[in-house]
Amino acid sequence: MAFKIGLLGLGTVGAGTAEILLNPAQRHPLLQELEIHRVGVRSLDKPRAVSLPADRLTTDLESIVTDPQIDIVVEVMGGLEPARSLMLKAIAQGKHVVTANKAAIARFGAEIFTAANQAGVYVLLEAAVAGGIPVIEPLKQSLCANRIHTLIGIINGTTNYILTRMQAEGSSFDDVLADAQQLGYAEADPTADVDGLDAADKIAILASLAFGKRINLEEVHCEGIRQITAADITYAERLGFVIKLLATAKRDGDSAFPDRLQVRVHPTLVPKTHPLTNVNGVYNAVLIEGDPVGQVMFYGPGAGSGPTASAVVADILNIAAILKVGRGSAVHADGRPLLDPLLACSHQDYAAIAPIDDLTTRFYARVLTQDFPGVIGRLGTTFGNHEVSLESVVQIGLREHQAEIVVITHCVKEGNFRKALEEIRSFDAVSNVPSVLRVLSGGFGDLA
Numbered sequence: 001m002a003f004k005i006g007l008l009g010l011g012t013v014g015a016g017t018a019e020i021l022l023n024p025a026q027r028h029p030l031l032q033e034l035e036i037h038r039v040g041v042r043s044l045d046k047p048r049a050v051s052l053p054a055d056r057l058t059t060d061l062e063s064i065v066t067d068p069q070i071d072i073v074v075e076v077m078g079g080l081e082p083a084r085s086l087m088l089k090a091i092a093q094g095k096h097v098v099t100a101n102k103a104a105i106a107r108f109g110a111e112i113f114t115a116a117n118q119a120g121v122y123v124l125l126e127a128a129v130a131g132g133i134p135v136i137e138p139l140k141q142s143l144c145a146n147r148i149h150t151l152i153g154i155i156n157g158t159t160n161y162i163l164t165r166m167q168a169e170g171s172s173f174d175d176v177l178a179d180a181q182q183l184g185y186a187e188a189d190p191t192a193d194v195d196g197l198d199a200a201d202k203i204a205i206l207a208s209l210a211f212g213k214r215i216n217l218e219e220v221h222c223e224g225i226r227q228i229t230a231a232d233i234t235y236a237e238r239l240g241f242v243i244k245l246l247a248t249a250k251r252d253g254d255s256a257f258p259d260r261l262q263v264r265v266h267p268t269l270v271p272k273t274h275p276l277t278n279v280n281g282v283y284n285a286v287l288i289e290g291d292p293v294g295q296v297m298f299y300g301p302g303a304g305s306g307p308t309a310s311a312v313v314a315d316i317l318n319i320a321a322i323l324k325v326g327r328g329s330a331v332h333a334d335g336r337p338l339l340d341p342l343l344a345c346s347h348q349d350y351a352a353i354a355p356i357d358d359l360t361t362r363f364y365a366r367v368l369t370q371d372f373p374g375v376i377g378r379l380g381t382t383f384g385n386h387e388v389s390l391e392s393v394v395q396i397g398l399r400e401h402q403a404e405i406v407v408i409t410h411c412v413k414e415g416n417f418r419k420a421l422e423e424i425r426s427f428d429a430v431s432n433v434p435s436v437l438r439v440l441s442g443g444f445g446d447l448a
């Protein structure tokens with residue numbers, strides 16, 4: 001018996017998926033039981049990277065999700081709509097869904113998984129986070145005996161590529177972004193990547209799985225990398241750090257709010273001794289710290305046709321395996337199909353997320369001031385007045401006839417640091433504070 005696949009999209013990920021499905025030799029034997037039944041696209045005239053009979057392609061995507069012959073709908077078209085409606089329609093028709101769409105899942109996950117549980121179907125999304133790296137299934141299955149404390153990663157390839165090149169070449173953000181667009185790594189509209197929104201979608205999904213709660217995306221603090229300059233990269237380097245866009249989800253540790261989580265995305269100074277420092281280019285990595293496993297690191301290609309398709313097809317095979325052994329036919333007392341609790345998502349409650357002002361972390365700030373006597377002393381006093389203890393203050397040189405002062409703090413409360421900075425910005429002698437970045441403490445997975 002062949003399982004019939006309806007593919008929504010035949011772009012980068014869709015073509016990679018079709019390529020694997022059409023070439024099962026030397027891969028898992030169950031692949032031979034999968035058949036691409038229909039493929040939905042926007043244009044029938046476009047040249048395709050993969051060869052399929054013309055009559056399999058259609059622009060009528062609704063006809064795919066309602067086709068009674070199709071068992072599994074694979075949504076690799078992207079975007080919010082019509083992807084959301086099509087997934088919901090497929091679920092309502094009793095079809096299992098595999099998706100790579102982190103944007104849709106991070107926003108509509110609650111609606112989609114509630115519908116899937118009602119219908120007794122699976123919605124699997126390994127490809128939605130970190131492309132080819134298996135991290136969703138390990139969180140659901142291999143690590144499920146653990147109490148997860150911290151999850152921290154580089155989960156956007158475009159920004160990691162840009163920062164890696166800025167670091168290696170001393171180039172500016174704008175120059176490297178233009179190159180990344182030309183090479184096809186960055187989208188024509190790079191907003192979702194460079195402003196951290198893509199990483200925010202992904203960390204919301206990972207946090208939900210790691211901590212067993214729904215995450216309200218609007219509460220995920222998100223900063224991108226547009227403000228990072230070659231000067232910051234150089235100072236970071238001299239101080240023993242590299243700058244990375246980190247996505248973090250961890251238990252807050254505030255005894256007044258025992259269940260509260262921190263979920264955030266921001267550029268961070270990472271000590272050169274930390275394992276994430278060596279994750280370069282479009283590669284991704286995710287560190288997970290749990291009890292009792294300790295620390296585990298996942299590393300690999302975070303995007304691209306083949307790696308992402310590898311994750312998509314693994315999900316398809318997981319569902320096909322369940323259908324093949326008839327596990328999909330077990331039912332609840334009320335007749336609803338019974339789902340494998342390690343594969344399905346049944347979170348009900350929303351996590352409490354700590355406001356960013358409550359974060360305790362180290363900071364790096366670059367301040368441009370007039371080169372007057374006493375300026376450094378005033379900065380120190382102002383930070384001190386707001387309970388911000390300084391680890392180092394260095395005046396490295398002059399930039400545009402201004403003294404450039406770089407401050408690193410000890411671990412301080414973000415709200416206190418911001419208040420001190422607001423006061424400092426108002427000094428006559430201070431012309432600008434071009435960069436404020438957080439500094440990773442150094443421990444594996446530790447952003448204290």
Ligand code: NAP
Pocket residue numbers: 008009010011012013014040041042043044046059061075076077078079081082100101102103127128131302303304305308
């Ligand atoms: P893509 O190359 O732009 O392909 C999108 C495909 O969907 C195209 O075949 C397009 O048809 C079709 N499509 C889009 N909107 C449609 C509509 N309204 N009606 C009919 N067909 C439509 O995108 P992609 O890079 O493969 O990404 C797909 C999904 O995977 C996204 O959710 C993305 O975030 C996710 N993802 C991508 C990567 C990656 O490396 N690219 C990695 C991880 C996850 P035409 O070909 O006719 O235009």
Ligand code: HSE
Pocket residue numbers: 128130131155156157158159193198302303304
């Ligand atoms: N735009 C994403 C990235 C693609 O750069 O990581 C993979 O999700």
